[in-house]
Amino acid sequence: MKKTWWKESVVYQIYPRSFADSNGDGIGDLQGIISKLDYLKKLGIDVIWLSPVYKSPNDDNGYDISDYQDIMDEFGAMQDWEELLSEVHKRDMKLIMDLVVNHSSDEHQWFVEAKKSRDNRYRDYYIWRPGKNGGEPNNWQSAFSGSAWEYDENTDEYYLHLFSKKQPDLNWENPTLREEVYKMMNWWLDKGIDGFRMDVINFISKVDGLPDAPAEEGKKYVSGHEYFMNGPRIHEFLQEMHQKTTANYDVMTVGEMPGVNHEQAKLYTDEERKEVNMVFQFEHVDLDSGPDGKWDLRPLKLADLKENLSSWQKGLEHVGWNSLYMNNHDQPRMVSRFGNDKEYRVESAKMLATLLHMMKGTPYIYQGEEMGMTNIRFENIEQYKDIETLNMYKEKREQGVPHDKIMEAIYVKGRDNARTPVQWDDSEHAGFTTGTPWIDLNPNYKEINAKAVVEDENSIFYYYHKLIQLRKQHEIIVYGGYDLILEDNEDIFAYVRTLGNEKVVVVCNFYGNEPTFELPNDIQFSESELLISNYGDEEGTVKQFTLKPYETRAYLLK
Structure with a gap:
């Protein structure tokens, strides 16, 4: 497998509206981001993925673009963006931009x-x-x-419009439109950006004739995803895009691709095919959804998560590359969803980080994750801002679903969980703004904030810092093979990474009980070293130990 900088990097996603506000209007902006770059440098990340900052009427928080070559007034001006790029590069970090070309704004x-x-x-x-x-x-x-x-x-x-009616789909069958998109991409690449995260990029090829989807009882409209996800010309379009844009630069590309499986992902990310470097797939974040989709809640089974993440690790082992994430601007906070955000918030946040960062692939950290920010429970539906959430609420109420039942689904899955402002300190508005925040803060900012984690050497922040450093020190964490162990254990998610004569054993207790880990006999070694653990007091050896609630350990074996 070819070694490249983007395989060895850790990416940090910034959702600008909620990151940091420099001018007191309650909305995060580019100067706010610039003011926090030293914090990100201290964390140790390599790449910043910037969610859209382009000109937009903001129907879907910037994913509805009215001018691809200008900056949204609320975020600043082009010279602020240029200063941001320069300051990022000065700190030896890279910047990738969001590319939203399945649709534009209706005001474009x-x-x-x-x-x-x-x-x-x-x-x-x-x-x-x-x-x-x-x-x-x-x-x-x-x-x-x-x-x-x-x-x-x-x-x-x-x-x-596969999304909001203010987001009309672009017609990729039109070669002139495609040339316009490539011209725009090259304009940004020439400015010096380091790549693109491509929004729902596997939707751009639709099936000829746009046929009706099979009807579903009691539903007037149904998802026609089989007619636009991974469509007939998608590989042709992506290869053409690569050839006319990113092939000419040393950059990274990640395609957001709902509904993609490993076989398809291999095609998209096979380096010989020249399409994209990696994909965001959604299977693991759909495991706690019932048959009626995202808002149909069901408990996550650890066995399903193990099976799913392992199948992606094995599926892309020799061809392609994985992206590793558990939350982003569209997903709830991972410590609330997959961990325990109450009694064991710090421990479970560290455990989940270990699980992901020790796998093969490029890890993505979503803003606030490194301090263990949690989901929000707003009292009133009026406090929510997300178009998907508000439309769903209205539709379900019209169908007679009780308010409390809908709110419970929103508390668990709503996109605004990830969009409350970043909690910088314990001052008013958490140091996010001197004005009134565009969306209400999570009231737990007094305890959970950046100032507190930076001052505490045992914090989640420094744990992330250590995980990032370990990737830089040990090639095995980036390039080693992956094998699941203790497959049937109902409490422990454990796996082994292997490169040459070295192995890394990663052990994660997913719950609040205290199971015993036993290393399988066929794993041979002469010396072991504890690389990282979230409790710090090591009892037992890699061969056998009892785990505390949400405990995680990683050992290097030689």
Whole structure:
């Protein structure tokens, strides 16, 4: 396997609106990010992934872009962005930008023109269809509830929007549109960025004819994902994109790809095929969803998580590359979801970090994760800002689902869990802003904040720092093979990494009880060294020890 810088890196995701506000308007901004770069340098990360900062009416928090080559006023100006890039590079870190090209904003100049008439030269930049039987062109549902089609009275046609109606899908079948996208990407690459995270990039190729999806009882609209996820021309488009843009630069690319399995991921990430370096897949974050999708809550089974993460480790072992994450701007806080954010918040946060950072792949840290930030439980639905959450709430209430039941699902899965402001200190508004925050803070900021973790040498922050350093010191953590052990143990997630004559044994207790770990007899070694543990007082040896609640240890064996 080829060694590259992006395989050896740790990425930190910044969601700018909630990161740090420099001017007191309650909204995070670019100067706010610049003011915190030394904190990120201290943590030890290599790459910053910046969620969208482009010009946008902000219907979906910046993922609806009205100008790909300008900056949202609330975040600053282009010179602020240029200063950010320069300051990141000065600290030997890299910056990757979000690329959102499955759709634009309906306020993008292309769409403003496209709506003017059916023969406008920009019309074919988007996907338009006449109605059918007095209704929409097909029965597809938007990811944000309701139909995926919006009627335009002026031209008597519908346009496709797989997300909000203010996010019309771009028509990748149009070669002129594709050239416009590549030109824009090269403009950013020439500015010196270090790569792209590509939003729902496996949606850009739709099946010819956009057929109806199989009907589901009691539902007017259904997900047509089989007609736009991993579509017929997706590999052709990604290879063309690579050839015309990123092939000419030493950069990293990660494709967000809902609905992708390992066999497909291998095709996307095989270095010989020249598409993307790695994918974000969603299987492991869907394990606690029932048959009715994300909001249909069910408890996570450790056996399912082991099976799933291990299958990705083995599936991409020789071809391709994994991204490692458990939370981001669209997912709830990992310590609340997969750990215990009450009695064992610190211990379980460290355990989950060990589980991920010791695997093969590129780890992604989401802002606030390194201090153990938790999910939020707002009292009122009015306090929530996320379009997906609000649309779902409205739809479920109309169906007669009780308020309390919907709120419980929001507390567990809502996207605003990850979007409350970063908690910098215990002063008013957690040091995020001197004004009124755009979304309410989590009231636990008095205890959980960056100042507190930086001052405490046993904090989650320094634990992350150590995990990042271990990756730099031990090639085995980056490039070693992976094997699950104790497969049937109901409390412990344990695995072995192997490179040459070295092994790393990683042991994670997922619960609050105290199981005993026994190293399988076939793992031979002459010396062992404890690399990291979250309790610090080591009893027993790698061969056998009793785990404390949420305890984790990693041993290097030679």
